[in-house]
Amino acid sequence: MNTDKIYAEQLANEYAPKDTSKVVALRKLDARAKRPAMIFTYTLGVISALVLGVGMCLAMGQIGSGSTFSFVAGIITGIIGIVGMSVNYPIYKRMLEQGKQKYAYEIMELAKEISEN
Numbered sequence: 608m609n610t611d612k613i614y615a616e617q618l619a620n621e622y623a624p625k626d627t628s629k630v631v632a633l634r635k636l637d638a639r640a641k642r643p644a645m646i647f648t649y650t651l652g653v654i655s656a657l658v659l660g661v662g663m664c665l666a667m668g669q670i671g672s673g674s675t676f677s678f679v680a681g682i683i684t685g686i687i688g689i690v691g692m693s694v695n696y697p698i699y700k701r702m703l704e705q706g707k708q709k710y711a712y713e714i715m716e717l718a719k720e721i722s723e724n
Contacts, residue, residue, distance in 0.1 A: 633717045640710040644702035651695050659688025 662685025664670045671677030 629717055629721050633714065633721065636710050636714050636717065640706040640714070641703060642706075644699050644706055647702060648695055648699040651691060651698070655688045655691030655695065657688075658691060659685050662686070662688055 661670070662681045662683070665677050665681025665684060667681070668677065671681070
């Protein structure tokens with residue numbers, strides 16, 4: 608197998624003009640299948656990281672009164688943030704799979720049309 612030839616063809620395909628509407632439609636369908644999972648994942652990840660940070664600040668006494676109650680509340684808040692970050696990837700995988708299943712038929716048909724030409 609000539610890997611240089613494969614690489615050259617792949618690179619040429621990347622730079623070849625793709626102004627056909629079918630290729631553009633295929634890219635849009637692919638993005639539409641993946642976008643909801645990405646948006647949800649980034650949002651949940653950022654919120655969970657912020658919740659963890661608030662919990663750490665409460666536990667270390669940077670915010671709050673520095674009492675035992677603030678410490679316990681900080682630990683509980685931090686655990687909630689850790690749980691949010693822990694479930695983020697499995698939720699992402701499930702949402703991505705659902706999005707792919709939803710648009711799989713359309714993407715496969717369009718890809719078959721493009722590859723036949």
